[in-house]
Amino acid sequence: MAPFVRTWMLALALLVALSGCEQRREHTVGAPAAPKKPSAKTPAPPSSRVQAAVGDAQRGRRLVEQFECNRCHDGTGLQAAAFEKHCVRCHEDIWQGKFRARTAAGDNWKDHIAHVRVAPSLEGVGRRLRPDYIESFLRDPHDVRPALAPSMPRLALNAEQVRDVVAHLVTLAPAVSRPDRSLEGADLEHGRQLLEEKGCGSCHSFSGVAALPTRPNPDAGSEQQRRAVQLAPDLRYARDRLRLENAALWIMDPRSLKSDTLMPASGLTRDEARDVAAYVLETPLAPAAPRQPPRRLPPLDRRVGFVEVQERVLGRTCGHCHGNADRALGDGGPGNTGGFGFAPRRLDLTSYGGVASGLLDDRGERHSVFDKLEDGTPRLVAALLARQAEEAGKPNPAVRGMPLGLPSLPSEDIQLVDTWIAQGRPR
């Protein structure tokens, strides 16, 4: 090959490679920077941490589909999941007595689903939230909404997939650059005063500062207000979550950033909103109290049979996702027939035979749920304990906490399961 041809080919290849990079950058939103810890004395401006993750938005969209984010969330860029797979809508119908089932069954289900009737919408999430926060949240979900029982489940997403999902969400609602929205010179004390006057504490908690007072609300007790309270995040996390440039606008006119939000317009002026934003984002916070997972209780002295375990634990909580496919139109729930990106585990926790039949691992091999892990804990109990640890901010990378995305079981319930297994799983 003539040298000049080789040179041209090399140049062409380089050009193609570079143009590929450019094309990719169109779907990307930057690289995450190491977050700075704000000190109590000199709060670091959160803007310095606004960075974005490198990801492929198109792949992200496919992942959002695969992981079925639309089963709980609106605003995913996909159509809502089919009714029978939509956790929130299906539960809401059951709650309102509209679900096509016998009244007795519907009434019985109400107790089980009452707490899972609302999930935050992802509409405009890219405009409001910092990409690096979304990324860290998906990797290590934590509870930001104290009044909402369910929380983001720990999905089986790897780091690259997380970045792709973030890129998709950011592409759905790109951030608008507002360089003039610095909080420099804002009056934090005035911000606190306004926060109290506006009654923000009626919905939001703000851990780490003096408690916010509540204000009598004429809508208190309404369905709308109940939802608003459940969806209101603890303002402690706002400095990690919100894009600085939109913080004041979010306080003034939230619907301009998220059309379906339940947060009302505050009626504050721009300067007042800046003061409130500065207080929320920059006021020093008392360190969060370290949480310890509850102590594992020793096995009970009395005999525990399957019926008791079923009535108090498995049938009440686990059976919803790990159900019997033969009884639920072929869908035994995501924990049996697959869902939320998980492969079908073929785990049915609704009957004695089902529990004893174990589950499939990632290679499709069947294992007992009573298999002992390295520390001697049965797999089933380990999953329940792992959820308690997740809530205490100590996730176990080897064991996914159960129930997925729901509050952990009380230690007494885990003790019951533990005792039953230790006694040889009597029927």
Place this chain on the structure above:
Amino acid sequence: MTIRRTLARTIALAAALGSVGIVADAHACGDAWVPEIQIDYRIDGIARAEKTYGKGRHVAAAASVIRMMPHAKNLEPKKSTLVERAVRMLAVATARENGALPVAREVPRYAQGSWLGKTPEDRAKNLAWAIETLRKIDGIKKDDPAVKTDLAEALAKVDAHRAEARSLLEALSKKDLVATPEGYAVLAELRSSGGDAAGGKLALTRCEAMAKEAAVCHGRRS
């Protein structure tokens, strides 16, 4: 051509008659013809039988299945159907009672057929049906330890299949997937009769831990 036309007309007529048959359960209400929805009480009935079965009363569950589906022996189990659930209970109960279901008082005479297993031939036929049925369900369910445990229990009742029964149960036991105390009781018996007394004792201990009543592990009960 004429034959084809005649055939087409016959099929069309049959289809029309068939559709009339489907809506035959209807009644007139005012000037409207309202189709009547037929409620299949077997759906609730089978669910109740399963509860009875779950409490260890397999003969009562079997009797209830025969009453609801007197022709159960001729039914083909298919995936996720009521029939599959019904005939599975019936097959396991038949195996546990060695092919002779003591249901004379609970099942009307016209539906008793060979279920009572009055002759050795009837008992053998019943056991063969139980094994065949559980094999079919095992084929449908694929890799379901609970069905495999039931199948092994039935296989152990026929000399020619005892080796297969033991092999199935040993494989499940190795992974702690024997799904019922009855399965461990059968494994205990197979091990002991095969000369493995220690293994038999171990399986018996597992059975006793799992069973509600120790009688399940030591002999007949219903």
